[in-house]
Amino acid sequence: MRHQKIAFVLMVAFFALAPLVLYPVFLMKVMCFALFACAFNLLIGFGGLLSFGHAMFLGTAGYATAHAAKVWGFPTELAILFGTFCSFLLGIVTGALAIRRQGIYFAMITLALAQMLFFFYLQAPFTGGEDGIQAVPRGRLFGLLDLGNIWNMYLTVALVFLGGFLLVFRIIYSPFGHVLQAIRENEPRAISLGYNTTMYKFLAYVISATLAGLAGATKAIVFQLASLTDVHWTMSGEVVLITLLGGMGTVFGPVVGALVIITMENYLAQLGAWVTVVQGAIFVLCVLTFRRGIVGEIANLIRKPL
Amino acid sequence: MTEIFGIPTQALFGQLLIGLINGSFYALLSLGLAVIFGLLNIINFTHGAQYMLGAFCAYLLLNKLGVGYWWSLAAAPLIVGALGVAIERLMLKQLYKLDHLYGLLLTFGLALIIQGVFRNEYGSSGQPYPIPQELTGSRNLGFMFLPIYRAWVIVVSLVVCLGTWFVIEKTKLGAYLRAATENPQLVQAFGINVPLMITLTYGFGVALAAFAGVMAAPIYQVSPQMGSDLIIVVFAVVVIGGMGSIMGSILTGFGLGVIEGLTKVFYPEASNTVIFIIMVLVLLVRPAGLFGAQK
Numbered sequence: 001m002r003h004q005k006i007a008f009v010l011m012v013a014f015f016a017l018a019p020l021v022l023y024p025v026f027l028m029k030v031m032c033f034a035l036f037a038c039a040f041n042l043l044i045g046f047g048g049l050l051s052f053g054h055a056m057f058l059g060t061a062g063y064a065t066a067h068a069a070k071v072w073g074f075p076t077e078l079a080i081l082f083g084t085f086c087s088f089l090l091g092i093v094t095g096a097l098a099i100r101r102q103g104i105y106f107a108m109i110t111l112a113l114a115q116m117l118f119f120f121y122l123q124a125p126f127t128g129g130e131d132g133i134q135a136v137p138r139g140r141l142f143g144l145l146d147l148g149n150i151w152n153m154y155l156t157v158a159l160v161f162l163g164g165f166l167l168v169f170r171i172i173y174s175p176f177g178h179v180l181q182a183i184r185e186n187e188p189r190a191i192s193l194g195y196n197t198t199m200y201k202f203l204a205y206v207i208s209a210t211l212a213g214l215a216g217a218t219k220a221i222v223f224q225l226a227s228l229t230d231v232h233w234t235m236s237g238e239v240v241l242i243t244l245l246g247g248m249g250t251v252f253g254p255v256v257g258a259l260v261i262i263t264m265e266n267y268l269a270q271l272g273a274w275v276t277v278v279q280g281a282i283f284v285l286c287v288l289t290f291r292r293g294i295v296g297e298i299a300n301l302i303r304k305p306l
Numbered sequence: 307m308t309e310i311f312g313i314p315t316q317a318l319f320g321q322l323l324i325g326l327i328n329g330s331f332y333a334l335l336s337l338g339l340a341v342i343f344g345l346l347n348i349i350n351f352t353h354g355a356q357y358m359l360g361a362f363c364a365y366l367l368l369n370k371l372g373v374g375y376w377w378s379l380a381a382a383p384l385i386v387g388a389l390g391v392a393i394e395r396l397m398l399k400q401l402y403k404l405d406h407l408y409g410l411l412l413t414f415g416l417a418l419i420i421q422g423v424f425r426n427e428y429g430s431s432g433q434p435y436p437i438p439q440e441l442t443g444s445r446n447l448g449f450m451f452l453p454i455y456r457a458w459v460i461v462v463s464l465v466v467c468l469g470t471w472f473v474i475e476k477t478k479l480g481a482y483l484r485a486a487t488e489n490p491q492l493v494q495a496f497g498i499n500v501p502l503m504i505t506l507t508y509g510f511g512v513a514l515a516a517f518a519g520v521m522a523a524p525i526y527q528v529s530p531q532m533g534s535d536l537i538i539v540v541f542a543v544v545v546i547g548g549m550g551s552i553m554g555s556i557l558t559g560f561g562l563g564v565i566e567g568l569t570k571v572f573y574p575e576a577s578n579t580v581i582f583i584i585m586v587l588v589l590l591v592r593p594a595g596l597f598g599a600q601k
Contacts, residue, residue: 050407097586100593104349104406105545109589112542115535116582123575233538237414244411276422283415287408288397 003304004169007252015158024154025222030262031161032219037242037254038168039211044240045249046172047204048184052107053114054212054239056094057087059121059231061213066133066226067126076139076147080160080217087213088206090117095205099198111233118231132227136220153222160218164211169251171207180204212239234276241279244286247293252306256294313571319450325567326560327456327525330463331357333559334518335540337467338511340549341474344487345507348398348409354537355420356512359386360519361528362424365435375438375524382520383513390512394505417534424530432527459521466517467556474552483507542585548598558596 018027036058043049065083068074074082098109121127128134138147147153171177183190183197190197220226229235238261246257261279268275286293292300299306335353342350350356363382367373373381393416401408437455444453474480486493486500494500519533526532547558562581570577588596 044407050410052410097589100589101545104343104347104410107407107410108349108541108545109585111538112545112582112585115538115542116579116586119578119582123578233534237418240411240414273422273425276418276425280415280418280420280422283411283418284397287412287415288400291404291408 007306024150028157028222030258031157032215033262034255034258035161035164036212036215037239037258038165039208040239041243041254042168043204043208047180047201050107051110053110053236055231055235056114056117057209057212058216060090061087061216062220062226062230063127065217065220066136070136076141083217084210084213088210091206091209095202099202114236121231132225134225136224138221157218157222164214241283245282245293247296250295250299250306253293253295315449318571321567321571323456325564326460329560329563330460331518332540332543332563333467333556334463334514336543336555336559337470338514339544340555342508342511343549345504347406351410351413352416353515354533355417356386356515357519358533360516361523364520364523365433365528379520383516386516387509387513391505391509394508421530421534428530432529435523435528437524455524471552539581542581546585546588546595548595551597554597
């Protein structure tokens with residue numbers, strides 16, 4: 001626990017001091033993706049369930065938040081709440097379906113469900129098709145804090161991210177989290193001990209979906225945009241990549257992964273399709289030689305969980 | 307003009323034909339996925355990229371070397387299949403003892419690399435590929451015009467699918483294969499080279515995808531993205547059919563193609579999503595898939 005406390009303090013210090021040297025918008029993007037990956041990691045790293053459709057939660061919450069804030073004129077905090085709630089509902093529906101199959105099928109089903117939603121959003125009138133919902137108002141948080149000010153926005157995103165992170169941390173070390181890990185390690189044994197494993201997996205899925213939604217809702221407010229990019233399967237692949245590189249099943253891995261991948265994409269953006277090639281190469285290298293990920297390797301080195 | 311349910315027959319049969327064509331590709335690809343999954347326990351995410359490679363192989367053979375459609379139909383599956391063998395030997399082989407999810411992640415990464423390289427080279431626009439001389443033109447069947455190339459695709463796909471089914475279900479080689487799917491250690495103990503069988507099976511599955519790619523080249527444009535959306539639909543097809551049965555994959559593939567074609571006639575808005583909706587319904591009613599057995 002002590003090492004994790006130190007790591008947590010370092011992480012907070014980084015996000016507090018980094019805006020002095022790095023662009024705050026870039027850092028806010030990192031935090032949104034870090035929260036997204038933390039949510040995803042809860043499912044794969046601790047529940048052993050690989051969802052290949054997590055973009056549907058990011059994108060759905062983004063669209064719902066953007067629509068609520070722009071068209072319905074919701075105050076910002078309610079718009080974010082509404083977006084997150086939509087992903088929560090979507091998590092319940094898709095979770096109830098996907099949980100009916102195991103392992104590899106689970107990945108294919110979530111991918112197919114996300115693709116179905118992609119086509120739905122492509123055709124639905126309220127999403128603006130290829131243009132997306134643009135110029136979403138940032139508004140004032142609780143009617144007080146003007147989010148048009150970049151530092152107010154930064155503080156809000158940082159608090160949302162840290163809140164989400166601590167929640168995931170709390171869940172991992174709760175009795176619920178321990179049962180989840182037991183199921184990942186040996187499901188028949190968990191069943192024989194009397195746990196309703198399907199219910200545990202379903203709950204983990206819904207929590208993960210909701211938190212991914214929170215990330216998407218916040219992202220829509222930060223960038224004032226909800227677009228098809230966030231529901232496309234490449235986005236689902238990206239969150240897998242972030243988590244794999246950072247370290248599946250570690251607490252801090254998704255944050256480190258998000259920092260590395262988003263930085264890389266920023267620098268390689270002008271290279272066009274080569275970004276995809278580099279992403280693919282990282283996948284292959286990670287799977288073949290580096291399965292613990294960055295944080296996992298460090299944790300292994302110091303022999304303490306991180 | 308004659309009509310059925312208020313739809314001109316020409317349009318109806320036209321869409322049915324397109325449905326059968328799409329169904330041919332669904333069947334060929336899901337068959338390959340099922341064969342690979344049976345023995346390797348890996349979902350081959352690269353399948354879509356390998357289908358695209360098949361089409362590009364034919365395109366490059368024609369434009370760089372002047373090799374025509376008929377030779378490509380044999381050469382492209384061999385070339386791409388050999389590439390598949392290399393992938394299996396160098397990479398997939400290391401993952402058999404690990405969680406099956408790693409196979410999915412690795413093949414996903416490979417698909418990104420292959421598609422990215424081709425997108426750099428050819429951009430997003432499609433390249434045309436001519437229909438071979440012998441198969442151009444169409445025939446008037448009385449109720450519709452049937453382009454000969456499309457009829458060819460359907461017939462050949464059926465023959466290849468049924469041939470694969472025959473080999474796996476009715477021959478000695480197929481019996482070894484099915485036995486190795488059930489219990490590889492035991493089959494190995496009987497003196498059969500199981501690792502070699504695994505490699506060749508992966509190569510064969512990949513070759514099937516490339517074969518489908520060559521056949522698709524004259525119908526769809528040859529483009530780097532042609533496989534990436536298709537593979538997701540094929541995953542849904544596989545979930546609907548269940549991967550336990552070869553014949554099941556074939557029937558589900560063709561059946562869903564036809565249903566998708568009919569949706570285009572009666573309710574075009576849903577034509578993109580109908581297969582996914584069917585997947586949801588099947589999951590609700592028969593979670594193991596239409597032809598699958600719950601493990």
